Amino acid sequence: MQNYVHAIPTKVYFGKGQIERLPEALAAFGKRVLLAYGGGSIKRIGLYDKIMALLHAGGFTVTELSGIEPNPRIESVAEGVRLCKENNIDVILAVGGGSTIDCSKAIACGVFYEGDDLWQMIVTSGGFSKALPLVDVLTLSATGSEFDGGGVISNMTLNEKLGAGLTYPAVSICDPTYTFTVSPYQTAAGSADIMSHIFEGYFSREDDCELSDGIAETILKTVMKCTPIALQDPENYSARANLMSCSSVACSGIPEYGKEDTGWPCHAMEHELSAYYDITHGVGLAILTPRWMRYILKKDPTALPRFVRFAKNVFSLTGADEGALAREAIDKLEAYFKSTGIPMTLQEVGIGPEHIEDMAAHAIQVGRLDRAFVPLTKEDLAAIYRMCL
């Protein structure tokens, strides 16, 4: 078990009606608010009106930044920074899923960025001295951005999508009822994202982390139990609430306590897909994950024991043939993703072989995949992409 640091300053208000805490949460930082959101779903569900009513009653001044993209772009970050500076914003209020929160984190840091090129702030996770306070209202269970300090920003000009260490939300308001109207496609994709955050740490060489491995397995089982319920019965509070808790805890660092840095290989590969094709992050992860598993299991026989643990503890598989157990677990995972309605090939999401070499080369360049559970080369990544076609 390796050393770790736990430091999450975020206060989470979880459950029905927690939006009533919003005015107090914001007022701790000031009255001038940048309200950041995406494509308008928060208007459809009445959340925009509810929040505006609370803000007006509380005497807040609101500047709006709308239209933040599903894969948020550096141009939106720049626009948010401009609005914050022009309007002397005290606190950013992000209302949405991980895209809106990630973009808002970058804006919060960008206000204090000392360089000329905000993209360099993302590339280096640095160059800012502090950050504006950030409060969010979560509307999608997926990225865990409500409970971590990272953010992922895209630069479509450069075909780059990069994760950066930015800032933690001061307060996250997590009301599962706001996810009742999330589409089946986005529900399934969000769940795949949660699971991927677990897989990236779970497949590791540190095999004495009983607590974190057990928590990781619990999250995987909980997501696979609750997602089909949420798909069948979108207003099932228990299912939506468990998924929302899983989203946060998956990114809390707790399921990785004591683990080495594995370089998060599936995220590295998926960021290339999104950067080139702007696809839904969770869908890309679901397509990649079973293929990555099959590939590394074949490449490195020492990976087998971890897959056997996965098979036994997550899928309750039994049997003496360890190789068969591992393969059956991967098949079951792929079948699970498929059962939630995720298109499980790249072709189905409009991706062909045209950029495979470029994506593989770039993922190797920006990633740390030499330290992955099974270290990966450019050729390995290209082979995994081809398995997904």
Place this chain on the structure above:
Amino acid sequence: MQNYVHAIPTKVYFGKGQIERLPEALAAFGKRVLLAYGGGSIKRIGLYDKIMALLHAGGFTVTELSGIEPNPRIESVAEGVRLCKENNIDVILAVGGGSTIDCSKAIACGVFYEGDDLWQMIVTSGGFSKALPLVDVLTLSATGSEFDGGGVISNMTLNEKLGAGLTYPAVSICDPTYTFTVSPYQTAAGSADIMSHIFEGYFSREDDCELSDGIAETILKTVMKCTPIALQDPENYSARANLMSCSSVACSGIPEYGKEDTGWPCHAMEHELSAYYDITHGVGLAILTPRWMRYILKKDPTALPRFVRFAKNVFSLTGADEGALAREAIDKLEAYFKSTGIPMTLQEVGIGPEHIEDMAAHAIQVGRLDRAFVPLTKEDLAAIYRMCL
């Protein structure tokens, strides 16, 4: 699933050698340090010398408060408050287990207590406007005080031992190697304490908390796997590290996300035993827990499904007879405690029937046992105490 709030400001540095972070952690708050510790085990293991060397090299001024009791007393709190005021202390450094940390939390708050009687601060969890910053170095895996805001203080004059909401540590340094020399008795007792923190929330009426129940089960299994290893091989880093992580996470609130307040019945009963007889907290909990389980299972048949889940998910028991499954799980738990060397009757720790009625009456008076998983009366508590004789 009920609403919850997650708010833990504590930064945890976990692992070997993290003591090197101590000077920086303290310096953030000032240079005048109250060093609080217990009976001297930190001197035996060389930790006292190591810390004093770091503090002297860092130019800190150190005032010492030693001899904090295993069940820390209000007199020690008062002495600490006096020392802090007299020496204009900037930050408290607690080095030890939960007793030292709990006492230090009360001191930190007591410095700003506005009343005349510090015991009233414990009784009401209030009367203080803020708290001195607290940094701790953990030497025992048990109470979780390194990662929560509560503390338990005893008043032996009144035969009272009460939990209070106080303050969170700013920084906790958790190095499992400091627990290598913990005696088998205290190792077993600490592990029973960790497990009890789980049981108090796990046995609840909210049965749709898949994530928190799964995490709770993981902690129980991890503790029961690692404690025998630590007893057999005291310097087994993996076992000690898992126990230390479990100690913190058990009290993080995460294993109780979405659960109702159950009044923590075993803690309420144990606090009476410690208040009257000054016994080791974890030992009292281990003695009480299986008897409490048998009693409530008999008193209220609607408790059965939760015990069946416990039997299946924690002890991997199978079978169609649900009552038998529940009873077998409780028997296995008692056998586990016994196997770790804990005396499993009150007689063995010098407790007779003389105060049972008083303890039962007082636990009902100060507790909230009408809201327990199976609500308990004074007569119920007296019966459970008698089952433990």
